[in-house]
Amino acid sequence: MSRSSAAPSGRNGLQSRDQLLDVAEQLMGEKGYAGTPVSAICKAAGVAPTSLYWHFGSKEGLLASVMERGAARWFAALPRWSELTGDHQQRAATVQRLGAAAVGEHPLFLRLFYLLALEAGADEVAGDFVRRVRERAKNYFSEGIAGLLGDLAAPEIACDAAVELARFAVAFSDGCFFASQLEPDEVDLHQMYSDLLTALLALAPAALDRARKAKTVSAQESR
Incomplete structure (x- = not known):
């Protein structure tokens, strides 16, 4: 059978693709990528395995699409x-407000992301994606922190300090998510991210001084 003759058509094709993405995100977020077989995904989504391979080419392709969408x-x-x-x-x-809300509103993606991070050493596809998302998160925090420090130092110094502080911010954000999953009734994400902002401002002078x-x-060594 050719690929074109096996293709799901029209709205049914779009629905089956979305179902596969939704189910894969849910199951992989519960059992991990390696622990979630294609057969379980297709059964839960109510589609034939051929539909999965048509849309995504492989289990790795499905994972990539799930994570890119997330x-x-x-x-x-x-x-x-x-x-x-x-x-x-x-x-x-x-x-601070929207960042806290985003953590609370995207638990499936974040859960799967952290599970992939634990599996990254054994799976090249998962490892590559984790590295790319992690780097993007650091860059996101760096941009915001550099803006926050804009009144305290020259742009170049602020950017260098922001890179350092971004590593702390990402690690703090990791902890926020895990806390929200472990103690959902006791964790106030908005307060935690408000505390992150307070911590960044308190750490800023030392980070700027190091920068x-x-x-x-560097200038002396280049002479």
Whole structure:
């Protein structure tokens, strides 16, 4: 049978693709990528295995599509510092509020992402995706933190300090998600992200000082 003759058509094709993505995200988020067989995904989605292979080519292709869709939704929910209005304090408050909301509204994607991170060493596809999303998250935090520090230092110094602080912010955000899953009735994500903002401002002077010293050393070594 040719690929074209096996293709799901029209609305049914789109529905089967969306069903596979939704079910795969749910099951892989519960059992991990390696622990979720294609047969279980197809059974839960109510489609034949041929439909999965038509849409995605392989289980790896399905995973890539699930994670690309999840990442697109996740990052779309996060406000960009450069697109916000108001002063630094107002922008920071918006980022804090919407960032906390995004964690609470995308549990399936985040759960699957962290499970993939644990499996990354044994699976090249999962490892590559985890690295790319992680780097994108660090860049996102770096952009916002650099904007937050804009009044405290020259742009180049602020950017260097922001890269350092972004690693802390990503790790803190990891903890926020795990806490929300482990103790859902006791965790206030909005308060936790407000605390993250407080922590970043408290850590900023030391990070800026290290950035200035590193810049001075680099300049001396280049002479």
